[in-house]
Amino acid sequence: xxxxxxxxxxxxxxxxxxxxxxxxxxxxxxxxxxxxxxxxxxxxxxxxxxxxxxxxxxxxxxxxxxxxxxxxxxxxxxxxxxxxxxxxxxxxxxxxxxxxxxxxxxxxxxxxxxxxxxxxxxxxxxxxxxxxxxxxxxxxxxxxxxxxxxxxxxxxxxxxxxxxxxxxxxxxxxxxxxxxxxxxxxxxxxxxxxxxxxxxxxxxxxxxxxxxxxxxxxxxxxxxxxxxxxxxxxxxxxxxxxxxxxxxxxxxxxxxxxxxxxxxxxxxxxxxxxxxxxxxxxxxxxxxxxxxxxxxxxxxxxxxxxxxxxxxxxxxxxxxxxxxxxxxxxxxxxxxxxxxxxxxxxxxxxxxxxxxxxxxxxxxxxxxxxxxxxxxxxxxxxxxxxxxxxxxxxxxxxxxxxxxxxxxxxxxxxxxxxxxxxxxxxxxxxxxxxxxxxxxxxxxxxxxxxxxxxxxxxxxxxxxxxxxxxxxxxxxxxxxxxxxxxxxxxxxxxxxxxxxxxxxxxxxxxxxxxxxxxx
Ligand code: CA
Numbered sequence: 001x002x003x004x005x006x007x008x009x010x011x012x013x014x015x016x017x018x019x020x021x022x023x024x025x026x027x028x029x030x031x032x033x034x035x036x037x038x039x040x041x042x043x044x045x046x047x048x049x050x051x052x053x054x055x056x057x058x059x060x061x062x063x064x065x066x067x068x069x070x071x072x073x074x075x076x077x078x079x080x081x082x083x084x085x086x087x088x089x090x091x092x093x094x095x096x097x098x099x100x101x102x103x104x105x106x107x108x109x110x111x112x113x114x115x116x117x118x119x120x121x122x123x124x125x126x127x128x129x130x131x132x133x134x135x136x137x138x139x140x141x142x143x144x145x146x147x148x149x150x151x152x153x154x155x156x157x158x159x160x161x162x163x164x165x166x167x168x169x170x171x172x173x174x175x176x177x178x179x180x181x182x183x184x185x186x187x188x189x190x191x192x193x194x195x196x197x198x199x200x201x202x203x204x205x206x207x208x209x210x211x212x213x214x215x216x217x218x219x220x221x222x223x224x225x226x227x228x229x230x231x232x233x234x235x236x237x238x239x240x241x242x243x244x245x246x247x248x249x250x251x252x253x254x255x256x257x258x259x260x261x262x263x264x265x266x267x268x269x270x271x272x273x274x275x276x277x278x279x280x281x282x283x284x285x286x287x288x289x290x291x292x293x294x295x296x297x298x299x300x301x302x303x304x305x306x307x308x309x310x311x312x313x314x315x316x317x318x319x320x321x322x323x324x325x326x327x328x329x330x331x332x333x334x335x336x337x338x339x340x341x342x343x344x345x346x347x348x349x350x351x352x353x354x355x356x357x358x359x360x361x362x363x364x365x366x367x368x369x370x371x372x373x374x375x376x377x378x379x380x381x382x383x384x385x386x387x388x389x390x391x392x393x394x395x396x397x398x399x400x401x402x403x404x405x406x407x408x409x410x411x412x413x414x415x416x417x418x419x420x421x422x423x424x425x426x427x428x429x430x431x432x433x434x435x436x437x438x439x440x441x442x443x444x445x446x447x448x449x450x451x452x453x454x455x456x457x458x459x460x461x462x463x464x465x466x467x468x469x470x471x472x473x474x475x476x477x478x479x480x481x482x483x484x485x486x487x488x489x490x491x492x493x494x495x496x497x498x499x500x501x502x503x504x505x506x507x508x509x510x511x512x513x514x515x516x517x518x519x
Pocket of ligand 1: 036037075076201336337
C-alpha cells in the first residue's frame with residue numbers, strides 16, 4: 001500500500017536487530033488491555049501532573065511507550081471495529097455508534113485469524129459493537145445501557161445468555177478474566193485475551209474504595225483553556241455541544257442520585273457526594289464558579305474511575321506473574337481514543353484534536369522489547385491487527401490498511417515517515433460535532449470540515465494543543481497546498497469512497513430530544 005511508512009536509513013538497524021527475533025520463536029500469549037476514553041494526560045507514564053497509574057505504568061517501565069499513537073475515528077464502536085479489522089471505518093462498515101447498525105463479525109478480524117491458527121481466544125468486558133463477538137472461544141461482554149454496561153451491577157451477555165451481576169464493573173471484568181486465564185493455562189495452545197474495560201467512560205463512577213476516600217475539598221488543577229471562547233473559530237467548533245458549562249448533566253456531576261445500585265452501594269455514594277451537593281445547592285456561585293465546581297466533580301470522578309481500573313489491571317498483571325506467564329506474554333495497553341479533560345471547556349472526544357485522537361499505547365514483551373524505551377513513530381489503531389498477527393506468525397487473508405509495528409519494538413527510533421488519515425462521521429450525532437477528515441503529518445495537521453467547507457491548519461510543533469488555526473494565512477499557502485495533496489493521496493491510497501454514509505432522516509431529531517431529556 002502506498003501509504004506505508006517509508007524506512008529510510010533505518011533498514012540497516014532493522015537488519016542488525018533480526019537475530020533477536022529468535023528469542024521469541026515460541027508463539028507468545030497476548031494480553032490486550034483496552035480502556036475507554038482514557039486520555040494520555042491521565043496515564044502517569046505519559047504525564048504525572050494529574051494522577052498516578054502505577055499498574056499501567058508497569059507496562060511502560062517493562063517495555064515501550066508510543067508517544068504518537070492515534071486512532072482513525074475517535075469514538076467508541078468505530079475505534080473498536082478499526083482495531084479488530086486493521087481498517088479505517090469505510091473499510092469495515094462501522095462508521096458510527098448511533099446509526100451504523102451492528103458490526104459485521106463475519107469479515108476478517110485478527111481474533112478470527114488467531115483462533116483459526118490455534119490460539120485460545122477470549123473477550124471479556126466492553127464490546128459495544130451490537131453483534132455477538134466472532135472469533136472468540138469465550139466471550140462475556142457487558143450488555144445493558146446500550147452495550148455501554150453500567151459501572152455498578154452490569155449485565156453480562158455470553159453465548160449462554162444474559163447474566164446479572166452484583167459489584168463494580170472493573171472488578172467483575174477482572175474476576176472473569178482471571179477465571180478464564182486459570183483455565184487457559186492448562187492448555188498448551190497460546191492465548192489471546194482481549195481484556196476490555198468500560199472505564200473511564202462517561203458518567204465516571206468510581207469504585208467503592210475511591211468513594212470511601214472521596215474528599216470534595218481536594219482540588220485538581222484547571223486546564224489553561226477551561227474558559228476558552230470559540231468566537232472567531234470555525235463554525236464547527238462554535239456549534240459543538242460538549243461544554244462543561246452547557247452540556248454536562250446533573251447525573252454527570254453527581255447531583256442526581258445514582259441508579260441501579262444496591263442499598264450498600266447507594267449508602268457509600270451518598271456518603272461521598274451528599275454533603276458536597278448540599279453545600280453547592282445552597283451556595284450562590286457565579287456562572288464561572290459553577291463551571292469550576294462542575295469541572296472539579298468531573299475531573300475528580302474521571303481520575304478516581306481510572307484509579308479503580310488501574311488497581312484491577314494490577315491485579316490481573318499480578319495473576320499473570322503468579323501463573324508464570326509473564327515471560328512469554330505480550331501485554332498491550334491502549335484506549336479506544338483520548339478525551340477532553342476540560343481543555344476548550346469541553347468533555348468528550350470525536351475531534352481530530354491531539355487530546356482526543358491520540359491514545360495511550362504501551363507494550364511489554366520480555367526478551368524482545370527493552371524496558372523503559374519510547375518511540376515517536378506515527379502509529380495508528382489500524383496497525384494493531386497487523387502487529388499482533390505478525391507477532392503470532394499468522395498471515396491475513398486480505399489486505400489491511402495498517403502496517404505491523406513489529407520493527408519498532410526492537411528499533412524504536414527506526415526512521416519512519418508517515419502521514420495519518422483521520423475521518424469522523426457521526427453527524428448527526430450526540431454533541432453535534434461536524435463530520436471531518438484530515439491528515440496528521442506529525443508536524444502539521446490539516447482538517448477539512450467538509451459539510452460546511454471549513455478548514456483548519458495547525459503547526460503541532462509550535463502549537464501542540466491545536467489552538468491557533470493557520471489556515472488562510474498567506475505565509476502558509478504553499479504548505480497548505482502541499483498538505484491538501486498529501487490528504488488527497490491518503491484518501492486515494494485508502495480508497496475512501498466519495499459517497500458518504502447517511503444516518504436515517506429522523507436521527508437528528510432523536511438526538512436533540514435525547515439531549516434535552518438528559519439536561
Ligand atoms: Ca470511547
